[in-house]
Amino acid sequence: MRITGDYVPPPSKSYTHRALVAAALADGESRVENPLISDDTLATVNAIESMGPRLLRDGDSIIARPSALSPPGDVVNCGESGTTIRFMASLASLTSGGYTILTGGPRLRERPMGPLLDALSQLGVRAESARGDGRPPLIVRGGGMPGGSAEIAASESSQYVSSILLSAPRSRDGVELRVSGMVSRTYVDATLSVMEAFGARYERSGYERFAVEPGGYRPTTFAVPGDYSSAAYPMALVAAVGGSLAVRGLGDLPQADAEIVRVLESMGASVRRIGHGDVVVESRGSLRGGEFDLRDSPDLLPVVAVLGLLASGRTVIRGIAHTRLKESDRPAALVEEIRRIGGSAALGDDWLEVEELRSPRDAVVDDHGDHRIFMAFAVASAALGGRFALARSRSYTKSYPGFIEDMMHLGLEIY
Numbered sequence: 001m002r003i004t005g006d007y008v009p010p011p012s013k014s015y016t017h018r019a020l021v022a023a024a025l026a027d028g029e030s031r032v033e034n035p036l037i038s039d040d041t042l043a044t045v046n047a048i049e050s051m052g053p054r055l056l057r058d059g060d061s062i063i064a065r066p067s068a069l070s071p072p073g074d075v076v077n078c079g080e081s082g083t084t085i086r087f088m089a090s091l092a093s094l095t096s097g098g099y100t101i102l103t104g105g106p107r108l109r110e111r112p113m114g115p116l117l118d119a120l121s122q123l124g125v126r127a128e129s130a131r132g133d134g135r136p137p138l139i140v141r142g143g144g145m146p147g148g149s150a151e152i153a154a155s156e157s158s159q160y161v162s163s164i165l166l167s168a169p170r171s172r173d174g175v176e177l178r179v180s181g182m183v184s185r186t187y188v189d190a191t192l193s194v195m196e197a198f199g200a201r202y203e204r205s206g207y208e209r210f211a212v213e214p215g216g217y218r219p220t221t222f223a224v225p226g227d228y229s230s231a232a233y234p235m236a237l238v239a240a241v242g243g244s245l246a247v248r249g250l251g252d253l254p255q256a257d258a259e260i261v262r263v264l265e266s267m268g269a270s271v272r273r274i275g276h277g278d279v280v281v282e283s284r285g286s287l288r289g290g291e292f293d294l295r296d297s298p299d300l301l302p303v304v305a306v307l308g309l310l311a312s313g314r315t316v317i318r319g320i321a322h323t324r325l326k327e328s329d330r331p332a333a334l335v336e337e338i339r340r341i342g343g344s345a346a347l348g349d350d351w352l353e354v355e356e357l358r359s360p361r362d363a364v365v366d367d368h369g370d371h372r373i374f375m376a377f378a379v380a381s382a383a384l385g386g387r388f389a390l391a392r393s394r395s396y397t398k399s400y401p402g403f404i405e406d407m408m409h410l411g412l413e414i415y
């Protein structure tokens with residue numbers, strides 16, 4: 001099997017969340033062009049609208065009509081979106097008063113939020129975990145974010161930092177954040193790009209200190225780029241089976257998962273940039289294993305692990321401790337499913353080792369309710385000629401509702 005074609009990935013989930021928050025906080029009407037419409041971004045739309053601003057569909061855009069933020073009339077259900085609940089925790093402090101209760105699905109209620117709540121408290125916000133264990137449901141008191149200086153440990157998630165940064169322009173005194181041990185750092189660059197586009201003023205020293213001035217956001221038009229995290233699946237497939245794929249519209253804003261380009265290149269594929277934000281992946285279909293550090297691009301773990309199955313030799317992936325805290329315990333889920341299909345994998349605290357899959361077994365893979373596990377094994381199954389099946393699941397609608405359709409468009413039967 002070889003794949004040749006043109007492919008337009010869905011819009012970036014991370015940029016959609018960020019642009020919606022900044023647009024809702026701006027002092028006038030903004031337009032977010034090419035937003036991702038998926039379970040997670042709709043959770044953000046609903047959460048923001050529950051506090052007053054209107055986010056209206058207009059063709060391929062969302063028009064944001066900001067208003068003073070008021071406490072929601074009901075609990076806010078963030079579904080399974082970590083980005084949503086974490087971004088909303090800071091936003092809720094900007095409501096006029098009362099309390100906002102943020103909750104979500106079963107897995108989201110297991111995911112940690114403690115360091116974010118702690119940093120918000122240092123900034124004068126009352127933000128607590130209902131069960132006192134740092135996990136949702138969260139209760140946030142409105143009345144404004146006084147601001148000042150806070151220290152935050154971000155070794156579990158960069159979203160703690162992005163959350164505070166995004167709401168900080170609307171704080172009373174401005175915010176200084178001193179950050180230690182941050183993972184997934186490129187996501188904070190994405191946050192700052194959006195803040196800049198909406199006219200916020202800040203200073204930074206690397207990934208250790210950020211100072212945001214009060215002054216709010218200016219309304220603007222923001223175009224969401226294509227999503228490297230989603231594009232990584234068809235790119236990996238083409239690299240593994242051979243062929244040539246032009247990927248359009250990825251843009252040149254910072255995206256953590258643009259790291260897939262370096263991974264594919266070092267495994268033996270060629271990736272060329274053609275013009276503004278387009279890339280072409282070319283491969284003869286024989287990849288070799290390698291060693292990768294995914295500390296700053298954790299969402300690539302499932303697809304890189306699957307590439308390890310499809311490449312010769314051994315692949316070692318480091319910097320993955322924080323991927324245990326996502327939609328599933330991803331390293332554990334990957335090892336279980338790799339073994340189920342006849343592969344061999346070993347796991348340490350912060351690393352995963354995968355061997356080339358020589359004799360795949362007929363099996364039905366369980367996605368553990370995790371969109372990225374589903375999409376990664378769909379790639380593996382397609383590359384191995386449909387050797388194993390995936391238990392029916394719609395987990396992919398979290399970030400990529402058109403996944404099955406797009407894969408079929410590339411000529412694959414993955415169901």
Ligand SMILES: O=C(O)C1=C[C@@H](OP(=O)(O)O)[C@@H](O)[C@H](O)C1
Nearest residue numbers: 014083156157158159184187299
């Ligand atoms: O800020 C963001 O848009 C994201 C940050 C990352 O999370 P962590 O910072 O928790 O690793 C990533 O895994 C998630 O899918 C999206």
Ligand SMILES: C=C(OP(=O)(O)O)C(=O)O
Nearest residue numbers: 080081082083084299326
């Ligand atoms: C971890 C993810 O998202 P979130 O943290 O927003 O739930 C993801 O999309 O892989």
